Amino acid sequence: MAERRSLFSGRRGFELQFNWLFVLIAGAIFLMFFFSIIRNQSDSSTEERASETQSDVDFLFRASLGSRSSDKLVPLGGSVEFMCEDGVSQYIVDGSRVSSQYNYLAVFSPSLLDGKELFVKTDFFRAPFHVMPFLFVTNKDTQYVFIGESPFLKSIYSSMPENATKRFLPPAEGVSQFKDGSFDKVIFVTDEKGYEDSFAGVKLSKFSNDRLKEVSLVVIAPLGGIANYYGAATFYRHSDSAFQRVDESFFFTPELALGAAYSGDLAIYSCQLDKALKRMGLIASIHEERIGKILEESRFSSACIDRYSSMNSYLEIMKELSDRKNLALDDYGELFEAIQGIKRVNTELIDKTPCPAIY
Amino acid sequence: MQSTETIFVVIIIIVIVLLGFVFYSRVQESSIKEKQREQRVLRMITLAHALSNWPELECSTLESRDFDCIDRLKLGVLSDFINVSRQDDTYAFKYYNDLLRRSRIVITEVYSHTDKESWVVYDNSVESASKETVFIPVNVFDPTDHTFTFAMMELSLYE
Incomplete structure (x- = not known):
């Protein structure tokens, strides 16, 4: 009987074994490679969607700077979390790796909003001149x-x-x-x-x-x-x-009272209040310098000059209080009185004098 | 011999896959550049819209605002105010820097009954950067003599 040679013996057999082994290993590497690509693509598409939602929300916030009063319904593809710590305001969309800051915009909202759409209301904060737009954000799942x-x-x-x-x-x-x-x-x-x-x-x-x-x-x-x-x-x-007291803050205009109701959160409300005060101080400074330019024209009567002087004193109060930290209820009372005073004097300037109004 | 053939096949497949990746990344790069350009244009439009309703510049009488109207006195005040706040690095400068970033805003009168004036409201331009510019017609109101003049707001964004 002739010796049967094994298929896998000898040099040829060794090459055949090596071939199969090589094909198996190479195939496994290719498969792993393509699986990792698919997984990366899936992860990056989730991130891309979150990033698009984040930039939509960012666009909405920036566009509000030019908005007058409005009510909008904005589609949302996930959840948005708002945070405010150490004076830094930021929000992050679920699935996104980075948060966006909004340190100079005032957004009143609960800390977490999840759902398919957001209700965004814009209204101007007045003191009594226009200071900045306030955004009030909520959704159907917040009662x-x-x-x-x-x-x-x-x-x-x-x-x-x-x-x-x-x-x-x-x-x-x-x-x-x-x-x-x-x-x-x-x-x-x-x-x-x-x-x-x-x-x-x-x-x-x-x-x-x-x-x-x-x-x-x-x-x-x-x-x-x-x-x-x-x-x-x-x-x-x-x-x-039971309900436990967290702390109290203050308001001095209707928009701020609405903001407290919308947010239901002391940290978020206090941050926005702080921004509103600083911005109010800034606008008050501009109005004060504008009054200075008006007074450079010496042709105005003493009735106008007296009113501009009292206006300046109200604006000084606003500037001083907006720079101060930890204001008490009495300070907000002073701000409220300053706002009423500016309103009254401005109306007098318009009704009783030919002089330029303040706002 | 057979194993050599197999190795060559694997190498060729790897080269084809690599070429595919290079092509894909080139396509992605042009798509990203297009998206960046869209974002830039969007930012310019939102900024232009915001500026036309800016409390720092707007004309107003008892809270009713005139559309695309700028107060002449506020123009004179604002550019000095921003320059001083830049030197002192105050909250005001941080606010304007965050809002306006690398941009330049110039308002130039184009039709006036007196000498035509020009105001550089904000200038944070960069020489070497690419620039997109938009012109917006505005009314400039002088509250001391209740007159209007016609001006162009030139808004330039630098990247």
């Missing part, structure tokens, strides 16, 4: 619950967009029995009377402990009447047992 019957609360409620998720809670319904509607965030807005009657020591029994951390409360307390738009805004968070 605003107003408790109270004061005209002040009603004015804040009606300032919110129609399609925002907002409602008044009748006093008879009771906060403790308020049902969890599975919204991402619930922000209660009330005044001092509403807080005393409805919230002191109350726990939301219909919410699970996990859901309670998404509930916050803002108590907006103007000092007197709907026309008196200055006072304190106190922020609360719900702990396991």
Whole structure:
């Protein structure tokens, strides 16, 4: 019987084995290579989508600098988180690697917005001249619950967009029995009377402990009447047992009161308030220098000159307070009075003199 | 012999894949440049829109604003104000630098009953950078004698 030679013995057999081994290894390397490309492409397409959403939001913010009052619906492909720490304001879209800063724009919103679209309202902050646009941002998954019957609360409620998720809670319904509607965030807005009657020591029994951390409360307390738009805004968070006070801040115009309700968050509100004050000081300086240029024209009467002088004193108050840190309620009262004074003197300049108005 | 053939085949496949990558990256590069140009134009449009409604420059009477109207007195004040704030490195300069970045804003009267004036409101231009410029017609209002003149706002963005 002839010896059968094994297919894989000898030099030829060795080459055949080596070939197969080589093909297997090379094939495996190619497959791994192409799988890694597919994975990278998938990751980068997610990042690209997040980056496009981020630049859309950035464009929206910058375009608002030229907007007058407006209400917009903006599509959103993910969630947006707003942060403000150590005076740096930034936001980041889910999936994006870098955050964007907005240190010179005022955006009032809850800290996290998740969903398919954003409601963006723009309104100018006036003191009483135009200072800067305020952006109020929210979405359908953030619920605003107003408790109270004061005209002040009603004015804040009606300032919110129609399609925002907002409602008044009748006093008879009771906060403790308020049902969890599975919204991402619930922000209660009330005044001092509403807080005393409805919230002191109350726990939301219909919410699970996990859901309670998404509930916050803002108590907006103007000092007197709907026309008196200055006072304190106190922020609360719900702990396991009841609403706990975080801290208070202040407001001195209707737009700021609306901003406190929109954000429901002390850190975000305080940051925007700080920006508004600095910008107000800047615009006040420009108006003051403009008055100086007007006064260089010696042809104006003493009636005008006296009014320009009192205007300058109000603008000085604004500049001084905008530079100061940790303002108290009385300081905001002074700002409010300065705004009313500028309004009054400007109207007198227009109605009673031929001299240029301030704004 | 067969293994040598196999090695050659693998090398050729690798070369083809590499050529494919080079082609893909060239296409991506031109697409990125196009997107950068679009972003630049978008930024210019939003800035031009913002400037026309700027509280620092706008004309207004009791909160009602005149469209595309600039207060002559504010023009005179603003350019000096920005220059002084640049020297002192104040909050004001940081604000304008963040908003306007590398740009140049010049407003020149083109039709006036007196001598035509020109104001350089902001100048942070860069000699060697590429530039996009847009011209926006504006009204310049003098509140001391209630007269209007016609001017052009030249907005240049540098990259």
